[in-house]
Amino acid sequence: xxxxxxxxxxxxxxxxxxxxxxxxxxxxxxxxxxxxxxxxxxxxxxxxxxxxxxxxxxxxxxxxxxxxxxxxxxxxxxxxxxxxxxxxxxxxxxxxxxxxxxxxxxxxxxxxxxxxxxxxxxxxxxxxxxxxxxxxxxxxxxxxxxxxxxxxxxxxxxxxxxxxxxxxxxxxxxxxxxxxxxxxxxxxxxxxxxxxxxxxxxxxxxxxxxxxxxxxxxxxxxxxxxxxxxxxxxxxxxxxxxxxxxxxxxxxxxxxxxxxxxxxxxxxxxxxxxxxxxxxxxxxxxxxxxxxxxxxxxxxxxxxxxxxxxxxxxxxxxxxxxxxxxxxxxxxxxxxxxxxxxxxxxxxxxxxxxxxxxxxxxxxxxxxxxxxxxxxxxxxxxxxxxxxxxxxx
Numbered sequence: 001x002x003x004x005x006x007x008x009x010x011x012x013x014x015x016x017x018x019x020x021x022x023x024x025x026x027x028x029x030x031x032x033x034x035x036x037x038x039x040x041x042x043x044x045x046x047x048x049x050x051x052x053x054x055x056x057x058x059x060x061x062x063x064x065x066x067x068x069x070x071x072x073x074x075x076x077x078x079x080x081x082x083x084x085x086x087x088x089x090x091x092x093x094x095x096x097x098x099x100x101x102x103x104x105x106x107x108x109x110x111x112x113x114x115x116x117x118x119x120x121x122x123x124x125x126x127x128x129x130x131x132x133x134x135x136x137x138x139x140x141x142x143x144x145x146x147x148x149x150x151x152x153x154x155x156x157x158x159x160x161x162x163x164x165x166x167x168x169x170x171x172x173x174x175x176x177x178x179x180x181x182x183x184x185x186x187x188x189x190x191x192x193x194x195x196x197x198x199x200x201x202x203x204x205x206x207x208x209x210x211x212x213x214x215x216x217x218x219x220x221x222x223x224x225x226x227x228x229x230x231x232x233x234x235x236x237x238x239x240x241x242x243x244x245x246x247x248x249x250x251x252x253x254x255x256x257x258x259x260x261x262x263x264x265x266x267x268x269x270x271x272x273x274x275x276x277x278x279x280x281x282x283x284x285x286x287x288x289x290x291x292x293x294x295x296x297x298x299x300x301x302x303x304x305x306x307x308x309x310x311x312x313x314x315x316x317x318x319x320x321x322x323x324x325x326x327x328x329x330x331x332x333x334x335x336x337x338x339x340x341x342x343x344x345x346x347x348x349x350x351x352x353x354x355x356x357x358x359x360x361x362x363x364x365x366x367x368x369x370x371x372x373x374x375x376x377x378x379x380x381x382x383x384x385x386x387x388x389x390x391x392x393x
Contacts, residue, residue: 021071021072021075022072022157023118024075024076024079029076029114029115029118030114032117032118033114033115033116033117033118034116034117037113037114037116037117038114040113040114041110041113041114044109044110044113045110049108049109049110050109050377050378051106051107051108051109051377051378051379052106052107052108052109052112052374052376052377052378053104053105053106053374053375053376053392054104054105054106054112054116054372054373054374054375055101055103055104055372055373055374055375055383055390055391055392056069056101056102056103056104056105056119056120056123056370056371056372057099057100057101057102057370057371057372057390058096058098058099058102058124058127058128058369058370058371059098059099059367059369059371060098060128060367061095061096061097061098061131062096062102062127062128062130062131063093063094063095063096063127063130063131063134063168063169063172064088064090064091064092064093064094064095064096064102064127064130064168065092065093065123065126065127065129065130065164065165065168065169066088066090066091066092066102066103066123066127067092067164068122068123068126068160068161068164069119069120069122069123070086070088070103072118072119072122073086073105073115073119074086076115077107077111080111082107082108082111083107084105084106084107084111084112085104085105085106085107086103086104086105086106087103087104087105087106087392088102088103089101089102089103089104090102090103092168093130093168093171093172093175096127099389099390101390101392102123102127102370104375104392105119105372106376109374109377116372119372120369120370120371120372121370122161123370124368124369124370125158125161125162125165125362125368126161126162126164126165126168127165127368127370128165128362128367128368129161129162129164129165129166129169129360129361129362130165130166130168130169130172131169132165132169132338132339132360132361132362133145133165133166133167133168133169133170133173133182133360134168134169134170134172134173135169135339135342135343136169136337136338136339136342136355136357136360137169137170137173137174137179137180137181137182138173138176138177138179139339139342139343139345139346140179140342140345140346140352140355141173141177141178141179141180142179142180143180143352143353143354143355144180144181144182144183144353144354144355145166145170145180145181145182145183145354145355145356145357146182146183146184146185146186146200146201146332146354146355146356146357147162147163147166147182147184147185147186147190147194147357147358147360148185148186148201148334148356148357148358149162149163149166149185149186149357149358149360149361150162150163150185150186150187150190150358151358152358152361153361156189159187159189159190160189160190162358162360162361163185163187163190163193163194164190164193165360166182166185166193166194166360167182167193167194169360170182170194182194183200183354184196184199184200185199185200186199186200186201186356187199201231202221202225202228202230202231202232203217203221203231203232203233204233205233205236205265207220207221207233208233208236208237209236213237213243214232214233214234214236214237214239214243214246214247215243215246215247215250217232217233218230218232218247218250218251219250222251229254229259229260229261230251230254230259230260230261231260231261231262231263231330231332232244232247232260232261232262232263233263233265234247234262234263234264235263235264235265235266235267235272238270238273239273240262240264240266240272240273240313240317241272241273241274241316241317241320242273244262244317244320244321244329245320245321245324245326247260247262248260248321248324248326248329255326255328255329256328257328258328258329258330260329260330261329261330261331261332261353261354262317262321262329262330262331262332263331263332263333263334263356264309264313264314264317264331264332264333264334264335265309265333265334265335265356266307266308266309266313266335267307267308267335268306268307268308268335268336269307269308270307270308271307271313272309272310272312272313272316272317274316275312275313275316277305277306279312279316280304280305280306280310280312280313280316281305281312283312283315283316283319284304284305284311284312284315284348286315286319287315287319287349288311288315288347288348288349290347291304291311291344291347291348291349292304292305299340300340300344303340303341303344303345304344304348308335308336309333309334309335309336309337311344311345311348311350314331314333314345314350314351314352315348315350315351317331318331318351330353330354331351331352331353331354332352332353332354332355332356333345333350333352333354333355333356334355334356334357336359337355337356337357337359338357338359338360338363339360341359342355373387373390375387375390375391375392376392
Protein backbone atom coordinates (compact mmCIF):
# COMPACT_ATOMS: atom_id res chain seq x y z
CA UNK A 1 0.00 0.00 0.00
CA UNK A 2 1.39 3.42 -0.92
CA UNK A 3 1.96 5.62 2.09
CA UNK A 4 1.15 8.95 0.46
CA UNK A 5 4.40 10.50 1.63
CA UNK A 6 5.38 13.85 0.16
CA UNK A 7 9.08 14.45 0.74
CA UNK A 8 11.39 16.84 -1.06
CA UNK A 9 15.03 15.83 -0.66
CA UNK A 10 18.38 15.37 -2.37
CA UNK A 11 19.84 11.87 -2.52
CA UNK A 12 18.32 8.41 -2.29
CA UNK A 13 16.95 6.23 0.46
CA UNK A 14 19.16 4.42 2.92
CA UNK A 15 18.20 1.13 1.35
CA UNK A 16 17.00 -0.72 4.44
CA UNK A 17 20.21 -0.24 6.40
CA UNK A 18 20.13 -0.34 10.18
CA UNK A 19 20.18 3.41 10.72
CA UNK A 20 17.12 3.84 8.50
CA UNK A 21 14.92 0.92 9.46
CA UNK A 22 15.50 0.00 13.11
CA UNK A 23 13.39 -0.60 15.10
CA UNK A 24 10.68 -1.90 12.78
CA UNK A 25 8.93 -4.51 14.90
CA UNK A 26 5.97 -3.05 16.78
CA UNK A 27 7.11 -4.58 20.06
CA UNK A 28 10.52 -2.92 19.66
CA UNK A 29 8.93 0.42 18.77
CA UNK A 30 6.82 0.22 21.93
CA UNK A 31 9.79 -0.78 24.08
CA UNK A 32 11.91 2.16 22.89
CA UNK A 33 9.14 4.78 23.07
CA UNK A 34 8.43 7.12 25.99
CA UNK A 35 5.53 5.67 27.96
CA UNK A 36 3.51 8.91 27.96
CA UNK A 37 3.31 8.75 24.17
CA UNK A 38 1.99 5.20 24.35
CA UNK A 39 -0.61 6.27 26.90
CA UNK A 40 -1.64 9.17 24.67
CA UNK A 41 -2.06 6.69 21.82
CA UNK A 42 -4.38 4.55 23.98
CA UNK A 43 -6.42 7.61 25.01
CA UNK A 44 -6.74 8.85 21.43
CA UNK A 45 -7.87 5.37 20.40
CA UNK A 46 -10.56 5.54 23.08
CA UNK A 47 -11.85 9.08 22.45
CA UNK A 48 -11.35 9.37 18.70
CA UNK A 49 -8.53 10.12 16.28
CA UNK A 50 -7.71 13.44 14.62
CA UNK A 51 -5.38 14.61 11.87
CA UNK A 52 -2.37 16.52 13.16
CA UNK A 53 0.74 18.25 11.89
CA UNK A 54 4.02 18.03 13.79
CA UNK A 55 6.84 20.55 13.40
CA UNK A 56 10.32 19.08 13.91
CA UNK A 57 13.10 21.53 14.77
CA UNK A 58 16.40 22.05 16.60
CA UNK A 59 17.56 24.79 18.94
CA UNK A 60 20.88 25.45 17.16
CA UNK A 61 21.94 25.97 13.55
CA UNK A 62 22.53 22.70 11.70
CA UNK A 63 22.87 21.24 8.24
CA UNK A 64 19.74 19.28 7.39
CA UNK A 65 20.32 15.52 7.36
CA UNK A 66 16.80 14.08 7.52
CA UNK A 67 17.06 10.96 5.36
CA UNK A 68 17.39 8.30 8.06
CA UNK A 69 14.49 9.75 10.05
CA UNK A 70 12.29 10.10 6.99
CA UNK A 71 13.09 6.63 5.67
CA UNK A 72 12.22 5.11 9.01
CA UNK A 73 8.93 7.01 9.28
CA UNK A 74 7.92 6.05 5.76
CA UNK A 75 8.77 2.41 6.50
CA UNK A 76 6.63 2.33 9.64
CA UNK A 77 3.77 4.08 7.82
CA UNK A 78 3.81 1.39 5.12
CA UNK A 79 3.95 -1.32 7.75
CA UNK A 80 1.00 0.14 9.66
CA UNK A 81 -0.96 1.00 6.52
CA UNK A 82 -1.54 4.70 7.11
CA UNK A 83 -0.75 7.78 5.04
CA UNK A 84 1.77 10.36 6.17
CA UNK A 85 2.75 13.61 4.50
CA UNK A 86 6.31 14.83 5.06
CA UNK A 87 6.91 18.42 4.04
CA UNK A 88 10.68 18.77 4.31
CA UNK A 89 11.30 22.52 4.33
CA UNK A 90 15.08 22.07 4.40
CA UNK A 91 16.13 19.20 2.14
CA UNK A 92 19.30 17.25 2.71
CA UNK A 93 22.40 19.44 2.86
CA UNK A 94 20.61 22.77 3.39
CA UNK A 95 21.52 25.18 6.17
CA UNK A 96 18.87 25.39 8.92
CA UNK A 97 18.67 28.22 11.45
CA UNK A 98 18.02 27.68 15.14
CA UNK A 99 14.33 27.13 15.84
CA UNK A 100 13.33 26.73 12.20
CA UNK A 101 11.14 23.76 11.37
CA UNK A 102 13.18 21.28 9.36
CA UNK A 103 10.03 19.43 8.37
CA UNK A 104 6.30 19.17 8.98
CA UNK A 105 4.78 15.71 9.39
CA UNK A 106 1.03 15.34 8.90
CA UNK A 107 -1.16 12.31 9.56
CA UNK A 108 -3.18 10.37 12.12
CA UNK A 109 -2.39 11.36 15.71
CA UNK A 110 -3.12 7.79 16.77
CA UNK A 111 -0.49 6.46 14.35
CA UNK A 112 2.13 9.18 14.82
CA UNK A 113 2.13 9.94 18.54
CA UNK A 114 4.15 6.89 19.59
CA UNK A 115 6.78 7.45 16.88
CA UNK A 116 8.12 10.77 18.15
CA UNK A 117 10.80 9.39 20.47
CA UNK A 118 12.55 7.31 17.83
CA UNK A 119 12.00 9.79 15.00
CA UNK A 120 13.73 12.62 16.87
CA UNK A 121 16.64 10.37 17.79
CA UNK A 122 17.25 9.72 14.11
CA UNK A 123 17.10 13.39 13.13
CA UNK A 124 19.17 15.48 15.54
CA UNK A 125 22.58 13.75 15.72
CA UNK A 126 23.17 13.47 11.96
CA UNK A 127 22.27 17.15 11.50
CA UNK A 128 24.94 18.28 13.97
CA UNK A 129 27.52 15.86 12.54
CA UNK A 130 26.74 17.24 9.08
CA UNK A 131 27.26 20.80 10.33
CA UNK A 132 30.64 19.92 11.81
CA UNK A 133 31.77 17.94 8.77
CA UNK A 134 30.79 20.78 6.45
CA UNK A 135 32.74 23.31 8.52
CA UNK A 136 35.88 21.16 8.50
CA UNK A 137 35.75 20.42 4.78
CA UNK A 138 35.02 24.05 3.88
CA UNK A 139 37.93 25.32 5.98
CA UNK A 140 40.33 22.84 4.35
CA UNK A 141 38.93 22.47 0.83
CA UNK A 142 42.07 20.94 -0.67
CA UNK A 143 42.37 18.24 2.00
CA UNK A 144 40.81 14.79 1.72
CA UNK A 145 39.03 13.54 4.84
CA UNK A 146 38.65 9.98 6.05
CA UNK A 147 35.87 9.21 8.53
CA UNK A 148 37.31 7.29 11.47
CA UNK A 149 34.41 7.77 13.86
CA UNK A 150 33.16 4.21 14.35
CA UNK A 151 35.35 3.47 17.37
CA UNK A 152 34.00 6.56 19.13
CA UNK A 153 30.33 5.78 18.56
CA UNK A 154 27.91 4.30 21.08
CA UNK A 155 26.94 1.33 18.95
CA UNK A 156 26.32 0.58 15.31
CA UNK A 157 23.22 2.74 14.82
CA UNK A 158 25.12 5.82 15.99
CA UNK A 159 28.00 4.89 13.67
CA UNK A 160 25.56 4.77 10.76
CA UNK A 161 24.09 8.17 11.68
CA UNK A 162 27.53 9.77 12.04
CA UNK A 163 28.79 8.45 8.71
CA UNK A 164 25.63 9.72 7.05
CA UNK A 165 26.14 13.12 8.68
CA UNK A 166 29.74 13.27 7.41
CA UNK A 167 28.51 12.48 3.92
CA UNK A 168 25.87 15.22 4.00
CA UNK A 169 28.27 17.88 5.30
CA UNK A 170 30.95 16.83 2.84
CA UNK A 171 28.58 17.04 -0.13
CA UNK A 172 27.54 20.55 0.90
CA UNK A 173 31.20 21.64 1.06
CA UNK A 174 31.84 20.11 -2.36
CA UNK A 175 28.96 22.07 -3.86
CA UNK A 176 29.71 25.38 -2.13
CA UNK A 177 33.50 25.66 -2.19
CA UNK A 178 34.66 22.82 -4.44
CA UNK A 179 36.10 20.91 -1.47
CA UNK A 180 37.61 17.46 -1.79
CA UNK A 181 35.65 16.49 1.31
CA UNK A 182 35.28 13.02 2.75
CA UNK A 183 36.64 10.42 0.33
CA UNK A 184 36.04 7.34 2.45
CA UNK A 185 35.75 5.87 5.91
CA UNK A 186 37.25 3.16 8.06
CA UNK A 187 34.50 0.50 7.98
CA UNK A 188 32.79 -1.51 5.28
CA UNK A 189 29.32 -1.05 6.77
CA UNK A 190 29.06 2.68 6.03
CA UNK A 191 31.41 2.95 3.03
CA UNK A 192 28.42 3.29 0.70
CA UNK A 193 27.81 6.83 1.93
CA UNK A 194 31.13 7.85 0.39
CA UNK A 195 30.70 5.99 -2.89
CA UNK A 196 33.05 3.21 -1.81
CA UNK A 197 32.63 -0.55 -1.81
CA UNK A 198 34.59 -0.94 1.42
CA UNK A 199 36.42 0.88 4.18
CA UNK A 200 39.91 2.33 3.89
CA UNK A 201 42.96 1.98 6.10
CA UNK A 202 46.35 0.30 6.35
CA UNK A 203 47.79 -0.23 9.83
CA UNK A 204 47.06 0.69 13.47
CA UNK A 205 49.63 1.19 16.23
CA UNK A 206 49.15 -2.42 17.31
CA UNK A 207 50.58 -3.58 14.00
CA UNK A 208 53.70 -1.45 14.48
CA UNK A 209 54.17 -2.91 17.95
CA UNK A 210 53.66 -6.41 16.59
CA UNK A 211 56.24 -5.88 13.85
CA UNK A 212 58.79 -4.46 16.26
CA UNK A 213 59.79 -1.50 14.10
CA UNK A 214 58.10 0.98 11.79
CA UNK A 215 60.15 -0.16 8.80
CA UNK A 216 59.43 -3.82 9.44
CA UNK A 217 55.70 -3.08 9.68
CA UNK A 218 55.87 -1.38 6.26
CA UNK A 219 57.74 -4.35 4.81
CA UNK A 220 55.20 -6.82 6.20
CA UNK A 221 52.28 -4.79 4.90
CA UNK A 222 53.83 -4.55 1.46
CA UNK A 223 54.46 -8.29 1.35
CA UNK A 224 50.80 -9.06 2.04
CA UNK A 225 49.31 -6.16 0.03
CA UNK A 226 51.93 -5.42 -2.65
CA UNK A 227 49.64 -3.46 -4.97
CA UNK A 228 48.01 -1.28 -2.32
CA UNK A 229 48.97 2.34 -1.67
CA UNK A 230 50.55 2.40 1.78
CA UNK A 231 50.10 4.77 4.71
CA UNK A 232 52.60 4.09 7.50
CA UNK A 233 52.11 5.19 11.10
CA UNK A 234 55.40 6.78 12.11
CA UNK A 235 54.86 7.99 15.70
CA UNK A 236 54.95 4.69 17.62
CA UNK A 237 58.61 4.99 18.66
CA UNK A 238 58.74 8.79 18.71
CA UNK A 239 61.08 8.86 15.70
CA UNK A 240 58.69 10.36 13.19
CA UNK A 241 61.29 11.90 10.88
CA UNK A 242 63.85 9.10 11.18
CA UNK A 243 61.32 6.32 10.58
CA UNK A 244 59.56 8.19 7.77
CA UNK A 245 62.80 8.62 5.84
CA UNK A 246 63.76 4.98 6.45
CA UNK A 247 60.45 3.81 4.97
CA UNK A 248 60.79 6.17 1.99
CA UNK A 249 64.28 4.88 1.24
CA UNK A 250 63.06 1.28 1.46
CA UNK A 251 60.21 1.93 -0.98
CA UNK A 252 61.56 4.49 -3.47
CA UNK A 253 59.20 3.43 -6.26
CA UNK A 254 56.10 3.87 -4.12
CA UNK A 255 57.48 7.18 -2.87
CA UNK A 256 58.12 8.46 -6.38
CA UNK A 257 54.71 7.30 -7.61
CA UNK A 258 52.83 9.08 -4.83
CA UNK A 259 51.63 5.76 -3.41
CA UNK A 260 53.30 6.20 -0.04
CA UNK A 261 52.08 8.32 2.86
CA UNK A 262 53.19 8.82 6.44
CA UNK A 263 50.62 9.29 9.16
CA UNK A 264 51.13 11.52 12.18
CA UNK A 265 48.99 10.53 15.15
CA UNK A 266 51.27 11.94 17.84
CA UNK A 267 50.19 11.69 21.46
CA UNK A 268 49.29 15.02 23.00
CA UNK A 269 51.76 14.37 25.82
CA UNK A 270 54.88 14.93 23.68
CA UNK A 271 56.36 16.81 20.74
CA UNK A 272 57.28 15.28 17.43
CA UNK A 273 60.89 14.21 16.99
CA UNK A 274 63.10 17.29 16.69
CA UNK A 275 60.54 19.76 17.97
CA UNK A 276 60.01 21.70 21.17
CA UNK A 277 58.10 24.97 21.72
CA UNK A 278 60.90 27.16 20.35
CA UNK A 279 61.55 24.98 17.32
CA UNK A 280 57.81 24.75 16.65
CA UNK A 281 57.55 28.53 16.51
CA UNK A 282 60.59 28.59 14.23
CA UNK A 283 59.15 26.17 11.69
CA UNK A 284 55.95 28.22 11.45
CA UNK A 285 57.98 31.41 11.19
CA UNK A 286 59.69 29.92 8.13
CA UNK A 287 56.51 28.76 6.45
CA UNK A 288 53.47 30.72 7.66
CA UNK A 289 54.49 33.62 9.90
CA UNK A 290 51.06 35.23 9.82
CA UNK A 291 49.59 32.25 11.68
CA UNK A 292 51.46 33.14 14.87
CA UNK A 293 51.13 36.91 14.71
CA UNK A 294 47.58 37.38 15.99
CA UNK A 295 45.79 36.64 19.23
CA UNK A 296 45.36 32.94 19.93
CA UNK A 297 43.51 31.04 22.63
CA UNK A 298 45.32 28.33 24.54
CA UNK A 299 43.68 25.65 22.41
CA UNK A 300 44.64 27.42 19.19
CA UNK A 301 48.24 27.77 20.34
CA UNK A 302 48.33 24.07 21.15
CA UNK A 303 47.08 23.22 17.68
CA UNK A 304 49.74 25.49 16.17
CA UNK A 305 52.90 24.90 18.20
CA UNK A 306 52.02 22.53 21.01
CA UNK A 307 52.56 18.86 21.62
CA UNK A 308 50.80 16.26 19.50
CA UNK A 309 49.92 16.52 15.83
CA UNK A 310 50.33 20.28 15.53
CA UNK A 311 50.60 22.52 12.48
CA UNK A 312 54.31 22.84 13.27
CA UNK A 313 54.67 19.05 13.27
CA UNK A 314 53.06 18.79 9.84
CA UNK A 315 55.26 21.56 8.44
CA UNK A 316 58.40 20.01 9.95
CA UNK A 317 57.57 16.64 8.42
CA UNK A 318 56.98 18.25 5.03
CA UNK A 319 60.32 20.02 5.23
CA UNK A 320 62.16 16.80 6.13
CA UNK A 321 60.54 14.80 3.31
CA UNK A 322 61.19 17.49 0.71
CA UNK A 323 64.80 18.01 1.74
CA UNK A 324 65.42 14.27 1.36
CA UNK A 325 63.90 14.26 -2.12
CA UNK A 326 60.57 12.66 -1.22
CA UNK A 327 58.31 15.51 -2.24
CA UNK A 328 55.62 13.16 -3.55
CA UNK A 329 55.19 11.32 -0.26
CA UNK A 330 51.93 12.39 1.30
CA UNK A 331 51.17 13.36 4.90
CA UNK A 332 48.14 12.00 6.73
CA UNK A 333 47.29 13.69 10.03
CA UNK A 334 45.01 12.50 12.82
CA UNK A 335 44.30 12.99 16.52
CA UNK A 336 41.68 15.50 17.61
CA UNK A 337 40.90 17.02 14.22
CA UNK A 338 37.54 18.66 14.90
CA UNK A 339 36.21 21.94 13.49
CA UNK A 340 38.37 24.15 15.74
CA UNK A 341 41.60 22.34 14.97
CA UNK A 342 40.85 22.26 11.24
CA UNK A 343 40.30 26.03 11.29
CA UNK A 344 43.75 26.55 12.85
CA UNK A 345 45.33 24.16 10.33
CA UNK A 346 43.77 26.23 7.56
CA UNK A 347 45.17 29.43 9.07
CA UNK A 348 48.63 27.82 9.15
CA UNK A 349 48.26 26.49 5.59
CA UNK A 350 49.44 23.13 6.98
CA UNK A 351 50.61 20.93 4.08
CA UNK A 352 48.46 17.94 5.02
CA UNK A 353 47.02 15.75 2.27
CA UNK A 354 44.51 13.72 4.25
CA UNK A 355 42.95 14.05 7.68
CA UNK A 356 41.63 11.03 9.52
CA UNK A 357 38.93 12.16 11.92
CA UNK A 358 36.17 11.05 14.19
CA UNK A 359 36.08 14.47 15.80
CA UNK A 360 33.21 15.77 13.71
CA UNK A 361 31.03 13.85 16.15
CA UNK A 362 28.97 16.27 18.26
CA UNK A 363 31.04 17.42 21.24
CA UNK A 364 28.01 18.43 23.29
CA UNK A 365 25.33 15.79 22.95
CA UNK A 366 22.69 18.15 24.32
CA UNK A 367 23.04 20.14 21.08
CA UNK A 368 21.81 17.14 19.08
CA UNK A 369 18.37 17.09 20.65
CA UNK A 370 15.67 17.50 18.03
CA UNK A 371 12.22 18.55 19.26
CA UNK A 372 8.70 18.14 17.92
CA UNK A 373 5.46 19.98 18.62
CA UNK A 374 2.00 19.46 17.20
CA UNK A 375 1.08 22.71 15.44
CA UNK A 376 -2.27 21.78 13.81
CA UNK A 377 -5.25 19.70 14.95
CA UNK A 378 -7.69 18.78 12.16
CA UNK A 379 -6.34 21.70 10.16
CA UNK A 380 -6.67 24.26 12.94
CA UNK A 381 -3.37 25.93 13.98
CA UNK A 382 -2.59 25.40 17.66
CA UNK A 383 0.69 25.08 19.56
CA UNK A 384 1.82 25.44 23.15
CA UNK A 385 2.47 28.99 24.30
CA UNK A 386 5.95 30.16 23.36
CA UNK A 387 6.25 27.98 20.25
CA UNK A 388 4.15 30.10 17.90
CA UNK A 389 7.17 30.52 15.65
CA UNK A 390 6.64 26.90 14.54
CA UNK A 391 3.22 27.52 13.02
CA UNK A 392 3.27 26.67 9.34
CA UNK A 393 3.26 29.72 7.08
